[in-house]
Amino acid sequence: MDKVRYMLYKLMSRTLTLEEFETWLYNDEYVKNNLPSNGLILELLSINLRSKHALWELEKFCFENFSREECILEVVRSNCEKIRDGAGDQAIGDFISNIGRYYDWDEGYCLVSQVYWLGDEWSMAQEGYCSKSEVRRDILEFALVLLEKLDQNLDVKVLVDGIELSGTGREFTLNKTKKWFEFWK
Known part of the structure; x- marks a missing residue:
């Protein structure tokens, strides 16, 4: 989960674009391997990253699940x-x-x-x-x-x-x- 948290923090700090985050999310081996067993990853993947509210939704997800x-x-x-x-x-x-x-x-x-x-x-x-x-x-x-x-x-x-x-x-x-x-x- 540290990798997911790290990437979310990079996105929140705007050192990673939403498109780069999306590419990482759908291609990362950790995410793929833990998809069936990890509810947080499933919840993260359920966010529509193409929505105009995607950054707000990801920030909300980040604050609800991490410090x-x-x-x-x-x-x-x-x-x-x-x-x-x-x-x-x-x-x-x-x-x-x-x-x-x-x-x-x-x-x-x-x-x-x-x-x-x-x-x-x-x-x-x-x-x-x-x-x-x-x-x-x-x-x-x-x-x-x-x-x-x-x-x-x-x-x-x-x-x-x-x-x-x-x-x-x-x-x-x-x-x-x-x-x-x-x-x-």
């Missing part, structure tokens, strides 16, 4: 690695949208909230309200510190508490620019 926190942390890790490996505008946009999808006012995941607010900063930079290069640098630094924390196995704690950048020797200018609601003051 939601573990999935979100894998999405975070994968997207931070993409930022680290090439911090272009597309990687930054993917980072924000892929992690920001899990933002929920009621859940209390401070880390996801931090990424959500970084998304606000990135949007303002895209519109010219603040320095795009500074926000890009901040997001890269955020991703690097976050990868360090995740490598220290602070996974769920990092998700709930977010990350504190003071004392790391890194500057973080997230609060130097105005938030959208401050422009009317």
